[in-house]
Amino acid sequence: MSSFHLTRTLPEDATEAALRADVLHGLTCSPTTLPPKWFYDAHGSMLFDKITELPEYYPTRAEREILAAQAPEIARATGARTLVELGSGSSEKTRLLLDALPGLHTYLPVDVSESALTQAGHFLISERPDLNIHALLADFTAPLHLPHTPGPRLVAFLGGTIGNLLPAERTAFLTSVRAWLEPSDALLLGTDLVKDESVLVAAYDDAAGVTAEFNKNVLTVVNRxxxxxxxxxxxxxxxxxxxxxxxxxxxxxxxxxxxxxTPALDLAVDFTEGEELRTEISAKFHEDGVRSELAAAGFDLMRWFTSPGELYGLALAAPSRSAPALRPAADRITACVR
Structure with missing residues (x-):
């Protein structure tokens, strides 16, 4: 029989405290910044769903194409009995993995949104009566302890979200993930690939202006x-x-x-005409670079899958025999791009 269980690792005021810290740090950086995670209130999430359907925005479609074609191979290579998804959201694309893992016992979605975890969890249980779901309300960029679940475990970090981290932050994050894993576990990492500049820019500056509205939504969140x-x-x-x-x-x-x-922070920030506030970086990758970054964090690249046209890549990696020293989590959230 299926079951749904939710574990809360975040205190009730964690979101507000994180927002205050991020805004204070970012608006006193030079240049000024705001982290992209604050795009995603209810309105921002709706806007991003619209972005994924735009003709210019290829990453979601490309990743889904890879999963549809390669999920059975990923299942054969990992034999996963637990699927852990970081930043699970609606768990939509994950259904392709769930369907391909015949021996799956537990799905462990990790997200900061309790409503997203609950809605997705109950919907999946209605579809899959034999699936156990243990949702984790947590910030996966902070130190994280996964509950005990049957192995082998496959940790999925999809959507190209790894690209929102700076290089040193990526190494620290991947090293922390490596520290959770047993030798039989695996990591599935979604990476957007380097391609023609016109294609890349159009994906983040669509003709309909949806991404522009999405970008400005971070200001609305801070205002509210x-x-x-x-x-x-x-x-x-x-x-x-x-x-x-x-x-x-x-x-x-x-x-x-x-x-x-910003009265809540007793902060006033001056902007000159033309001055820019950075709200997101989205790094793009080559296979060799992904392999090197995984190796630096203690992983070996097992499989490399790409979408038609080499638009997007999925890396399936296994823990290498020796793990590097874990870098401090705080390094991942305090950097300013200069």
């Missing part, structure tokens, strides 16, 4: 939650390809000279 005085109309959405670092940057460019106050 911290009483800030951002005027979203006073900023322009910008998407740029940084060829040196091989990442897309999303920014908000101030249309005029202005001062933005």
């Amino acid at each position: 939650e911290l009483g800030a005085h951002f005027d979203p109309d006073a900023f322009t959405h910008i998407a740029l390809w940084d060829a040196e670092h091989e990442w897309i940057e999303m920014r908000l460019r101030s249309r005029t000279e202005q001062t933005v106050k």
Whole structure:
């Protein structure tokens, strides 16, 4: 018989405390930044769902194509009895993995949204009467202890979200994941790939303006939650390809000279006309780079799958025999891009 269980590892005020810390740190950086995780309130999540359906935005479709074609091979290679998904959200694409894992005993979604975990969990149970779901309300970028579940375990980190981390942050994060795993476990990592600049920029600056609205939503979240005085109309959405670092940057460019106050933080930030606030980086990868970053974190690349046209890659990796020293989690959340 199926079951649904939710474990809360976050205190009730954790979200507010994290937002306050991120906004204070980011708006006192030079240049100023706001982390992309604060795009995703209810409205932001709805906007992102619209983005994934846009003709310009290929990553979601490309990743789904790989999973549809390769999920049986992933199942054969891992023999997973527990599927752990980091940043699970609606668990939509994960259904392809769930269907392909005949010996699966437990699905362990990890997310900061209790409503997303509960809704997805109950829906999956209605579809799969033999599945046990142990949802974990947690921030996977912080130190995390997974509950005991049957092995082997497959940890899935999909959507290309790894690209939102800076290189040192990626190494620290992947090293922390390696520390959770037993030798028989595996990691499935979604990575967007380097391609023509015009394709990349269009994916983050669509003709319909949905991504622009999504980008500005972070200002709405800060206004609502911290009483800030951002005027979203006073900023322009910008998407740029940084060829040196091989990442897309999303920014908000101030249309005029202005001062933005955030009373909850006793903070006032001056913006000059044309000054930019960075809201996201999205790194793009090559196979060799993914292999190297995994190796630095204590993984061996087992399989490398790509979508038609080499748009997107899925890396299936296993723990190497020796694990590197775990880097401090705090290093992952305090960096400013300069």
